[in-house]
Structure formats: structure tokens, C-alpha cells
Amino acid sequence: MTTLTMGGNAPVPAGDLTVIVEWASTPGLDEIDAAAFLLGADGRVSSDADMIFYGQKGDGAVRFERLPGHVPDRDASVFHIKTASLPDRVQRVAFSGTIHGARETGMHFGKIAGLRISVQSAEGAAVAFIPPPASNGETALVIGELYRRDAGWKFKAVGQGFASGLASLASAYGVDVEDAAVASPPPAPQPQPVAPTAPAPAVPPTPKPINLSKVSLTKERPSVSLEKRSDYGDVTVNLNWSRAKTGGLSGLLQRGGGGIDLDLGCLYELTDGSIGCVQALGNSFGRLDREPFVALDSDDRSGASVDGEWMRVNGRYFTNIQRLLVFAFIYDGVPNWARTDGVVTVRVPGEGPVEVRMEEGSNAKRMCAVALIENDAGRMRISREVAYFRGHDDMDTAFGWGLRWKAGSKN
Incomplete structure (x- = not known):
């Protein structure tokens, strides 16, 4: 088995693959929500169906499965992937993890030990990656990705953290995420007569300031x-x-x-x-x-x-x-x-x-x-x-x- 460092990549065997995202049981941690995004060459999904996770488990080329306690004191989510069934438009499959209930519990990836992703074939484990500990309060993490290379597939160790949750991460990949709750709009105010005013002069957009912080x-x-x-x-x-x-x-x-x-x-x-x-x-x-x-x-x-x-x-x-x-x-x-x-x-x-x-x-x-x-x-x-x-x-x-x-x- 090849163990990668951040940014490294390695080929994976042809045929069906199993991608396992696992972590150590941690006090105060409710769940790590793992997801797979089927991405095109532009780095975005073609539809919301290209996000595979606990709420949309898939049944074709990629299928999600939760395996709590698959080994003592460890939890895992598993993605079963039939690479031959992936359409040509899918150039990458990105795997992420987000912390369920992070806002309420104050949990982030810096507090979680033993996070690991591995790719296995019928012959056994092929590639693994252990992301370095996060230190900036990240509650979402793109852990790794499979990507096409020539006639086969390779796996890249990513380990990119974000301080936002699953909704923001999904939106970054082009998934249309609905807010959990939408407040009812207040009643429209009655129009009041106003004196006519001259149109305001057009204001050119303010350019983005240059960031000088090292x-x-x-x-x-x-x-x-x-x-x-x-x-x-x-x-x-x-x-x-x-x-x-x-x-x-x-x-x-x-x-x-x-x-x-x-x-x-x-x-x-x-x-x-x-x-x-x-x-x-x-x-x-x-x-x-x-x-x-x-x-x-x-x-x-x-x-x-x-x-x-x-x-x-x-x-x-x-x-x-x-x-x-x-x-x-x-x-x-x-x-x-x-x-x-x-x-x-x-x-x-x-x-x-x-x-x-x-x-x-x-x-x-x-x-x-x-x-x-x-x-x-x-x-x-x-x-x-x-x-x-x-x-x-x-x-x-x-x-x-x-x-x-x-x-x-x-x-």
C-alpha cells in the first residue's frame, strides 16, 4: 500500500474501488458527514444528483454506506465506486468530510484524531492518506480525490480545510443548497407619496483593495x-x-x-x-x-x-x-x-x-x-x-x- 503526503498522488487499480473515510471516536463528536462530488472538467457537478452523501446515497456508479464502529473505537463512511460505470463527463470524484453540529458543539477538525482516507480494490488496500491536523477551526475538509489520467485513475491527497460547513462546500462545487429554514417575508409596506428626485449619478464599482498581508x-x-x-x-x-x-x-x-x-x-x-x-x-x-x-x-x-x-x-x-x-x-x-x-x-x-x-x-x-x-x-x-x-x-x-x-x- 502507498501512503501519500499532502499533495501527493498515486495510480489506483482498475475496476471497482472502495473509498473509506474513517476517524477515531472522539468525545463531543456527533458525526463526520462524508460526501463524494462527481465533478466535470470545470470542477463542478452537472446536477445536484452528483453529490453522494447520507441524504442521497446513490445506487449506480457511486454508492454511500455508513459503517459505525467498523473497528473498535473508530467510525467510517464508505463509497463503493464502479469506475467503468462513471460517465465520461465525470473527470474527478472529490471526497469531503464535514462535522455535523459543529456550530452547536464547537467541534472542529483540530480536535479529531485518526482521520484517514484509503482506496481499496479487490486485491486489498492500494493508497492511503492521513491529513495533517487542522489548526484554524476548520469544520469542513476536502480530504482527497480520484481523477482520470489516460485510461486509468489516480488518487490525490488534498487535505484542504474550510471554516464553513457542508452547505458552503457543496455550493462551491455547484450544488444548489437550500437553506434549512426560510423566514416568512414581512408584509409589504404601503407606498407613500414622495417628491420626485433627480436620478443619482452612476457610481463606478469600487476595485478590490490589494492585500498586502504576508x-x-x-x-x-x-x-x-x-x-x-x-x-x-x-x-x-x-x-x-x-x-x-x-x-x-x-x-x-x-x-x-x-x-x-x-x-x-x-x-x-x-x-x-x-x-x-x-x-x-x-x-x-x-x-x-x-x-x-x-x-x-x-x-x-x-x-x-x-x-x-x-x-x-x-x-x-x-x-x-x-x-x-x-x-x-x-x-x-x-x-x-x-x-x-x-x-x-x-x-x-x-x-x-x-x-x-x-x-x-x-x-x-x-x-x-x-x-x-x-x-x-x-x-x-x-x-x-x-x-x-x-x-x-x-x-x-x-x-x-x-x-x-x-x-x-x-x-
Whole structure:
């Protein structure tokens, strides 16, 4: 069985599948309401019937079943899925959990232990994901999703939390949710004669103010979702780190008297299935005006540049991008992640900068997967990864990219 980290994905077996959402019995928790949304390429349902949950259990390609106490001290909801019966319009099946009665009980996902989603076939468990603990009072969670890839299906670990409940989450996927209670309208007031007045001048709409607040992604707050846009503009990704001087303890960061060479790059996956890598190694600097719509500005080999290294993403073509895994790589110099004080900052026009710091790294590993930028049904989601690897191929395997790697160099 493959156990995924947030943002990772893995193929699942062909044929019928069982998706299990389970959690530990928790004092004060009434129920976790699990749901499956059958989504098209636009990330929305085609009708309300495409939401499968306790109130609409389905009877065709996807069927819901509750299994309370299926193992001691644990509860579960199960979705039985006949992938061959899913219509072609269904490109993804998203699985969510919301806390029943959260408003009354004050319960949220930060208080629930043992949340887990797994995908099983007739041969047994295939993929599992344990979302990291939520810390911002989230009462709704998109846990994971199945999505089509070529002739088969893959599972992606999502773990995206929301502070709203099932109604808001369903509405985000295009389900028309009716309010639980609608107050009767008050009687219409009797019209009163009024003196004629001149029409008010048209007032232009107030533009949305620019958000200048910095967002630091941490273990406690691992991701952020931006407002959905058709055009994200010129997105920049910056890698910066401490500049060490020769001699003394700072020499641990250097080789041959020069500064450490910390490289910025990314793995990319486009919505048409194309995959690749943008990095200085092998002179794969990318392109902005056509695929992959990502490009490095330059390669700072000495660390002498005050503002580090830059990579740009053409946000006008964000609909063509599925995901970008931003990484940092120690090309030259003795690995010492703590002393680099490395930070990656993503800047999107109109939004506050989003930063991820590289911490507690293993000095035996020269590669750090720093952040994952994903296209979540048109929304840009940025997630903290900060996972360390010995090289590109190990990182590729962990995130299920599927590239073939060979030794490379810089000219």
C-alpha cells in the first residue's frame, strides 16, 4: 500500500474501488458527514444528483454506506465506486468530510484524531492518506480525490480545510443548497407619496483593495487558497538564502572559498498531461509564452545576488497548469540547510506574499521540495511541503510525477 503526503498522488487499480473515510471516536463528536462530488472538467457537478452523501446515497456508479464502529473505537463512511460505470463527463470524484453540529458543539477538525482516507480494490488496500491536523477551526475538509489520467485513475491527497460547513462546500462545487429554514417575508409596506428626485449619478464599482498581508505557511497552517480568477497575471517565485563569508563556521556552507550554490526549480504537470522540469541543471530554463508557461530568470551560482533566484509563472495561462512542485537544490557546497535560512516566496498580483521557510532539513539530503502550487478547479492553492530527498528521482517518486532522470550539468 502507498501512503501519500499532502499533495501527493498515486495510480489506483482498475475496476471497482472502495473509498473509506474513517476517524477515531472522539468525545463531543456527533458525526463526520462524508460526501463524494462527481465533478466535470470545470470542477463542478452537472446536477445536484452528483453529490453522494447520507441524504442521497446513490445506487449506480457511486454508492454511500455508513459503517459505525467498523473497528473498535473508530467510525467510517464508505463509497463503493464502479469506475467503468462513471460517465465520461465525470473527470474527478472529490471526497469531503464535514462535522455535523459543529456550530452547536464547537467541534472542529483540530480536535479529531485518526482521520484517514484509503482506496481499496479487490486485491486489498492500494493508497492511503492521513491529513495533517487542522489548526484554524476548520469544520469542513476536502480530504482527497480520484481523477482520470489516460485510461486509468489516480488518487490525490488534498487535505484542504474550510471554516464553513457542508452547505458552503457543496455550493462551491455547484450544488444548489437550500437553506434549512426560510423566514416568512414581512408584509409589504404601503407606498407613500414622495417628491420626485433627480436620478443619482452612476457610481463606478469600487476595485478590490490589494492585500498586502504576508502569509507564512507552517505545519499548523500548511496551505492557502486564493480567490478564483481567469487570469492570475505575472506570478513570481523567489528563492533567497543567507550569504555566508569564507572562513570560520560559515565555511561549512562553502566549497573552495565560494558561496553555496542553491538552485531554484520546479516540476510541472499541465492539464493535458504533459510533465517536465524547469531548472538550471541541464539548461532547462522553460518558457513563459508557451508550454510550460514557467521560466527561470537566471541562475545565481555564487549566492552573490542580493535578491536570490527568480522563477516566473504566466498566470494568464493558469487554466493550462495542473500543478507545480517548487524545489530547492544544493548544487554545490556542503549541505547545511539550517545555515542557509532559505525561504521561498510566491507573489501573486493583488494578493499578499506567501512564504515557506526551509527548516529542520537533513544535511545528508541535497534536495528540498518546498511548495506545491495547484489548480483546484480554477483556484490557485499553495501548500507547504518542506520535504527533503537525496535527489530528483527520489522526490519524483514521492510525488508521483513519472519523469525519467539522468545526470545533468550546467554549461
